[in-house]
Amino acid sequence: MLYTILVVEDDQDMANLISLNLKVQGYKTILTSHISEGYQIVCQGLADAVILDRKLCDGDGTEMCKRLRQQQISLPILMLTGLNSEHDMVDGLEAGADDYLTKPFSVVELQARVRALIRRTHYAHWQDSSKDSPNVTPLQINPNWQVAQHSTHQLAPDQTSNDIPEALVFDELVISKKQHEVRLAGANINLTPTEFSLLYCLASKPGRVFTKDELLIRVWDTDYDGYHHTVCSTINRLRNKIEKPKHNMRYIRTVWGVGYKFQNEARP
Numbered sequence: 001m002l003y004t005i006l007v008v009e010d011d012q013d014m015a016n017l018i019s020l021n022l023k024v025q026g027y028k029t030i031l032t033s034h035i036s037e038g039y040q041i042v043c044q045g046l047a048d049a050v051i052l053d054r055k056l057c058d059g060d061g062t063e064m065c066k067r068l069r070q071q072q073i074s075l076p077i078l079m080l081t082g083l084n085s086e087h088d089m090v091d092g093l094e095a096g097a098d099d100y101l102t103k104p105f106s107v108v109e110l111q112a113r114v115r116a117l118i119r120r121t122h123y124a125h126w127q128d129s130s131k132d133s134p135n136v137t138p139l140q141i142n143p144n145w146q147v148a149q150h151s152t153h154q155l156a157p158d159q160t161s162n163d164i165p166e167a168l169v170f171d172e173l174v175i176s177k178k179q180h181e182v183r184l185a186g187a188n189i190n191l192t193p194t195e196f197s198l199l200y201c202l203a204s205k206p207g208r209v210f211t212k213d214e215l216l217i218r219v220w221d222t223d224y225d226g227y228h229h230t231v232c233s234t235i236n237r238l239r240n241k242i243e244k245p246k247h248n249m250r251y252i253r254t255v256w257g258v259g260y261k262f263q264n265e266a267r268p
Contacts, residue, residue: 003118004028006047008038008064009080010056014103018051018080021107022114033057035064042068042075049117054081054092062095069096072190076117080105086229093233098194099220100230109222116221121193168203170264173242173251175203182242189241194219198234199242202252202262211259235260 005022009015010033019029030047032038035058041047052061065077077099079092084102092100099113168175172185177200182189191199197219202210212231216222220230239252253263 002026002028003048004030004046005114006030006032006038006041006050008032008035008050008056008061009053010034011053017107018110021111025111025115027114035059035061039064039067042073043071047075049076049078049114049121051078051080051114052097054079054083054088062092062097065092065095065097069190069192074190074192076121076193078113078117080110089229090233093230094237096192096237098192112221117193120197120219168200170203170206170251173264175200184242191238191241195234195238195241198231199238199262202260206262206264209255209259209261214259231260 005027007015007018007022007029009018009031012033015031015033019031022029030041032041033056035056038050038052042050052064054061061079061081065079068075068077077097079097079100080103081088081092081100082103083092089100089102098117101110101113166176166178168177174183176182180193180196182191182196182199198215201215201218210218212228213223215231216227220227235252235254239249242251243249251262251264253261255261
């Protein structure tokens with residue numbers, strides 16, 4: 001499948017450079033220097049992911065990001081900007097960006113981050129299509145790779161103990177990998193692709209503590225410890241979406257000095 005990347009960048013030379021290096025990877029690109037035009041392109045369903053600058057002709061890229069998330073558009077967004085302070089990065093991530101890369105940047109790293117965004121977003125769709133296609137050879141699961149089950153979550157009703165669970169159920173919280181969907185007390189919770197990947201990573205092994213370095217590797221496909229703030233910001237966004245105030249961090253717990261773990265218990 002040919003994926004289309006929307007590049008919102010007001011420096012034409014930079015936009016052309018980004019486009020050239022994405023096309024080398026087999027992507028199609030759409031270039032614009034305006035937030036308004038970029039927003040319309042996304043709303044028309046013409047892009048599979050967005051590379052978004054901050055300082056643009058008609059505003060800050062974070063405003064476009066916020067507007068898309070308010071409209072519950074979960075298209076993956078990578079912010080690529082010269083604003084490189086920790087405060088700037090946190091602002092971008094809190095606005096709803098899935099990743100944040102600063103200029104000057106490594107072309108190889110940019111390509112890798114785009115691949116990771118696309119992979120996380122479209123994996124569930126690929127699973128569905130592969131089941132329906134007679135030309136796709138089913139994946140053979142090595143028995144040594146079976147996912148360990150934990151007593152704090154249940155298999156979905158249509159699953160057997162020999163299957164990797166398609167849904168993780170924790171009382172009111174249901175995480176469906178196949179549908180790439182999260183529901184809390186019956187209500188759909190809108191998560192970005194990165195937020196979903198992070199939640200599924202933690203919830204698939206309740207009680208296990210993940211360090212920030214582990215989460216960066218598993219969710220962001222990077223081992224650069226300079227992005228620890230990215231993990232913290234995404235955890236905070238997740239908590240705001242799935243935690244009820246009275247439960248005081250029921251699901252995602254901080255293990256101070258170590259990392260984070262998923263636990264299905266309400267604190268007193």
